[in-house]
Amino acid sequence: MAPLNDDGVNYGTWINRDGGKEVYFDGNTSGVHTCTCHTNGSCIDPDNKCNCDSQYLLDLTDEGEQLVALLYLA
DSSP: OOOSEETTEEOEEEEOTTSOEEOBOSTTOTTSOBOHHHHHTOOSSTTSSSGGGGOOSSOOOOOOOOOOSOEEEO
16 A cells, blocks of 8 residues: 555645646645545545555556646655
8 A cells, every 4th residue: 555645744745837846636726735535525535645555455546636746755
């Protein structure tokens, strides 16, 4: 399992057009870690904002709509 965020630590980020790191993967919520499942209420665990953060022993995916060239995983 590879969470994008665990205990408030962001492991997945992307670089915005101004060179700053962003942690949202859907919508326009700069600085707030979130994925499409949180936006539309379909996360497997409603306490998490992305399916990848749930740490269930299942193959889960997350989606988002960002026009980005690079995704950095720490």
